[in-house]
Amino acid sequence: MIKLDSKIPEGPIADKWTNHKFNMKLVNPANKRKFDIIVVGTGLAGASAAASLGALGYNVKAFTYHDSGRRAHSIAAQGGINAAKNYPNDGDSVFRLFYDTVKGGDFRSREANVYRLAEVSNNIIDQCVAQGVPFAREYGGLLDNRSFGGAQVSRTFYARGQTGQQLLLGAISALNREISRKKVVLYTRREMLEIVLVDGHARGIICRNLVTGEIEKYSAQAVVLATGGYSNVYFLSTNAMNSNATAAWRVHKKGAAFANPCYTQIHPTCLPLHGGSQSKLTLMSESLRNDGRIWVPKKKGEPRKPNDIPEEDRDYYLERKYPSFGNLSPRDISSRSAKEVCDEGRGVNGGEAVYLDFSDAINRLGQKVIEEKYGNLFEIYETITGENPYQVPMKIYPAPHYTMGGLWVDYNLESTIPGLFILGEANFSDHGANRLGASALMQGLADGYFVAPFTVGNYLASEKPEMIDVEHPEFIASQNEVDDKVKKLLSIKGNKTVDEIHKKLGRIMWNKVGMARNEKGLKEAIEEIRELRDDFWKNVIVVGDGRDLNQTLERAGRVADYLELGELMALDALNRNESCGGHFREEYQTEGGEALRNDDEYAYVAAWEFVEVGKWNPHKELLEFENLKLATRSYI
Amino acid sequence: MSSENLDLTLMIWRQESSQSVGSFEEFKVSVSPDASILEMLDELNNRLEKEGKNPVAFESDCREGICGTCGLVINGHPHGKIPNIATCQLHMRNFEDGETLYIEPFRAKAFPVLKDLIVERDGMDKILQAGGYISISTGGVPDANEMLISKETSSLAMDAAECIGCGACVAACKNASAMLFVGAKVSQYALLPQGQPERYRRVQSMVAVMDEMGFGSCTNTYACEAECPKGISITNIARMNRDFIVAKFKSQDEDS
DSSP: OOOOOOOOOSSOHHHHHHHHHHHSOOOOHHHHTTOEEEEEOOSHHHHHHHHHHHHHTOEEEEEOSSSSGGGSGGGGOOSOEEOOOOTTOSSOOHHHHHHHHHHHTTTOSOHHHHHHHHHHHHHHHHHHHHHTOOOOBOTTSSBOOBOOTTOSSOOEEOSTTOHHHHHHHHHHHHHHHHHHTTSEEEEOSEEEEEEEEETTEEEEEEEEETTTOOEEEEEOSEEEEOOOOOGGGGSSSSSOTTOOSHHHHHHHHTTOOEEOTTOEEEEEEEOOOOOTTOOOOOBOOGGGGGTOEEEEESSTTOOSOGGGSOGGGEEOHHHHHOTTTGGGOOHHHHHHHHHHHHHTTOSGGGSSOEEEEOHHHHHHHOHHHHHHHHHHHHHHHHHHHSOOTTTSOEEEEEEEEEESOEEOOOTTSBOSSTTEEEOGGGBOOSOTTOOOTTOHHHHHHIIIIIIHHHHHHHHHHHHOOOOOOTTSHHHHHHHHHHHHHHHHHHHOOOSEEHHHHHHHHHHHHHHHSSSSBOHHHHHHHHHHHHHHHHHHHHHEEOOSOSSSOOHHHHHHHHHHHHHHHHHHHHHHHHHOOSOBTTBOBTTSBOTTSOBOOOHHHHOEEEEEEEEETTEEEEEEEEOOOSSSOOOOOOOO | OOOOOEEEEEEEEEOSSTTSOOEEEEEEEEEOTTSBHHHHHHHHHHHHHHTTOOOOOOOOSSSSSOSOOOOEEETTEETOSSTTOOGGGOBGGGSOTTOEEEEEEOOOTTSOEEETTEEOOHHHHHHHHTTOSOOOOSSOOOOTTSSOOOHHHHHHHHHHHTOOOOOHHHHHOTTOBOHHHHHHHHHHHHHSGGGGGGHHHHHHHHHHHHHHTTOBOOOOOOHHHHHOTTOOOTHHHHHHHHHHHHHHHHHHHHHO
């Protein structure tokens, strides 16, 4: 049985992290080179952690399934990164960022972790600027800021519409420096498929070499996972084609508790579906909501073209319902409102799309200003849809985007497996039931640059783990396990392709474990997922060889894991008899249709311990709010 | 948006491994004009898998034109004939019914084919590892607003930094030169005050590894700029050349 101990340090919230850092054990500089650390994933969290640990003097082995570290999906983040710099002098502070993030997460996150996130946010901006990240600037030469959803201050730093790209390239440049100093060895085209535990501690990983198909063993004294979220369980999401939950799921099955799997974020501004062959959904940055106005026709089945619909026949529903936040209402609320008006039949052409209209902003500021701010996003839109958004309003609809749930970690970002640390989107730590815009980049880099380098060091200094030989029986056993699974997948030789089954799973998840959930639907979803899982193991076809570059085999392994994870998401959603943030249970809503939390019974983190496929032990970490008052989230 | 499907003939490069000899294989497909070219390949692969045949190996990830993973040569053009987009952003509405498409991998000495349309581009990373960074560790840096950088400078640095590292510039060049890629990174740091301390050392180390990795030299055909999905300007190459020459003089000074 696992035990959840959040290890939140004593003392006032503003002193916790400082005191904790002082109390941690240190590894002296000469001894650091005696420790090997594995970091899986080279996105913002992984690259920044690997670079920082390497710079401290540890030997780091970094892993990515891409051909290069720079491809990780952090690269696609568009809008920006938050920090409590208060450069615009509009009343921001560490405490306000902390408050906004906890409130934005609908009071389902751990206060101490969120406070630390807000506290180190300013260091991140300093670090990135020093690396040469070309953030947007004002004419005077100072950094520029813009606004994002869920905040009434401008605290978002950005680099055109490619903030994620520039931050990742910054982190990768730091990683490249450590590679040149031989403190980091980067293993590309390796997919982690198993964790190796020796005496219950994380001591290594098993990877498949994606070019040769060889199953490889790597040993270390601590393992750091920064492998992202699981939105691709929905098949269609804004995630990249290769983003997957496999590394996280495999460690879950070896003892790492999985927390709040039902907290998924459906992003309000994505391009609507075009057809059956669609492979992914494309995000349009939330920053567009700074100047774009969201509306639908007032009457159902409006036949007129958008530019022919006069003001009085339009419903700017976010501005109407949430006058103080308007088009910048948080993501969960904006998404649900879009679903609501489309369900009423007022979507574009009666379908699933709403308008995002820039004509007011263009009239007010001129097309040139809009072009400077959003030019590349407008181009992306036109490339995909063939329509010019300067002339015709964009059509948008919500899509799965980010998962707040993830592997459970304590204050040190250590999972329930000792020596296994989880960073970035892969953990459940900071966003509660809903993440605010521009906070994912902040969290990934906070974990990697400023938290893990201390806490992983503390683990090594306290435990002084020995290096284990890769021929140790536990390594051989894990290697065989992976090998058997590969052989099993190849041996089924059925008649259903991996994509076919994945698409079916995606439809179940979207319809029943998506933007709105209810008891009946969730129960059905669990049954349907189980049937589909059986179907997969009986009838999937995976062509080709295991000892070769085999992309179908890669996808098959990932879908096999989604078929287990999807069930846990539904189970967690069924268990949580309240609505909060991205988890909206239709049975629990106010008269106005807003999420109705139940703080008496559900102010806890649900952490699931794996027993066997389809069976979990539930655990609870009660959330205590000592600094903020639990309040109904209001954006009116 | 959507209209009738297009019937196309695809001539796709098939090659089992870097050691084997490749050739074109013909496929007939019917595809929605709203689909992207990679979604068309997804559909084709699904069909092949269903028939128990090996799907066409090709790489892609973000499918939003930013990760730089995808890269196909379509009818002779890296990322296709439409300017300023990556392969994943190429939609089938840009083709005519009945057309034949030749789909090949990026070809360059420094990019060996791993399988079908997948090439190994690690030479580009090796160049960046030789000096494509500012040598600072985590922490201990000044406040972000302590350094004033003009909007123009910052914007020029950003123009260079937009490179997605896809390798289309190399594939487009008859000499397989990586000068646009390297020039963009060198320029980003050369323009910014943060990059000054290592400015000349950086350009020398990066150019040395570029030559080592088997990338060719630049003969000013501008093909790289024309095919770059991010419109990276060749003025970055000029900037790099200037720094490279200055660096030579500087190192002579230091030697004497």
